[in-house]
Amino acid sequence: MRYLPVSLDTENKKILILGGGYLAFSALKSVIDTEAEIYMIADSFTKNILQKAEESQGKIKIKEHEIDKDFMFMGYDYVLIATEDFEINEALEKRASSRNMIYQRFDILSKSLMSINKSVERGPLTFSLNSSRLNPTVTDIVFEDLEKFTEKYNLEKLNILNEIRSELVRKNSQNIDEIIRRLYESETINLSTFLEEM
Numbered sequence: 352m353r354y355l356p357v358s359l360d361t362e363n364k365k366i367l368i369l370g371g372g373y374l375a376f377s378a379l380k381s382v383i384d385t386e387a388e389i390y391m392i393a394d395s396f397t398k399n400i401l402q403k404a405e406e407s408q409g410k411i412k413i414k415e416h417e418i419d420k421d422f423m424f425m426g427y428d429y430v431l432i433a434t435e436d437f438e439i440n441e442a443l444e445k446r447a448s449s450r451n452m453i454y455q456r457f458d459i460l461s462k463s464l465m466s467i468n469k470s471v472e473r474g475p476l477t478f479s480l481n482s483s484r485l486n487p488t489v490t491d492i493v494f495e496d497l498e499k500f501t502e503k504y505n506l507e508k509l510n511i512l513n514e515i516r517s518e519l520v521r522k523n524s525q526n527i528d529e530i531i532r533r534l535y536e537s538e539t540i541n542l543s544t545f546l547e548e549m
Contacts, residue, residue: 356468356479359429359453361385369418369443370433371396374457378431379403379411381467390427392416393434418443425450429465433457469494474506475513511540 364387368378371393379400382389391400391413404411418434420442430452432443440458447454448462455463468479469490478501480494512531519527534540 356481358477359465361387364388364428365390365426366429366431367392367424367427368431368433369393369422369424370435370457371400371413372433372435373397374433374435375431376400376403378433378455378457381469382429382431383407383411387428388412390414392424393418428453430454431457431467471498471501473501473504474509476501476504476509508535508540515540 361382364385366382366385366387366389368375368382368389368391370378371391375391375393376397376399379389379391383403389407389411391404391411393413394415394417396404396413396415400413404413418439420439422439422443424430424443424446430443430447432440432447432454433456434440434443435458437458440456444454444456444461444463448464453464455465455467466481468481470477470479471494472478478497480490480497512534515534516527516531519530524530
């Protein structure tokens with residue numbers, strides 16, 4: 352496994368997407384639900400990108416500017432390289448890599464420092480799917496199955512179990528994992544009753 356699945360903080364962060372076509376739209380979809388401000392630079396943008404930017408109430412900022420091999424960029428936390436030109440992407444990747452920027456290239460599998468997963472949040476859980484992006488249609492089909500799968504979890508029960516675990520840790524209880532597993536498998540959990548019995 353080359354990439355370790357981790358979660359990157361996007362609060363008060365800036366994401367730069369270089370490109371305005373199909374690849375850039377794919378990059379945009381992968382980060383649009385984050386808390387980051389999203390900046391997009393390209394000489395032109397597809398209609399779907401313009402529509403998303405208009406609907407975003409200022410979260411997505413687009414700027415028309417020509418991107419060539421000498422294009423300079425800095426001041427962003429994460430960079431997504433997604434122009435439709437292989438040679439330009441190659442030059443942008445070299446620049447990002449030489450500056451130790453956290454980036455991902457969207458046209459090929461490269462030496463990107465990160466690989467963004469498709470993710471779905473359900474209460475305290477986040478499920479994600481990593482794909483090589485070689486066949487995004489198949490990835491979307493699998494992801495739809497994953498979204499359906501996540502619906503089986505009872506959020507109220509998960510939240511109660513989180514509170515119980517916090518209390519068990521606070522009281523230095525033994526066998527916390529076994530207790531939580533037993534409670535998870537139980538048909539009913541009553542938080543106040545359980546805490547009283549502790």
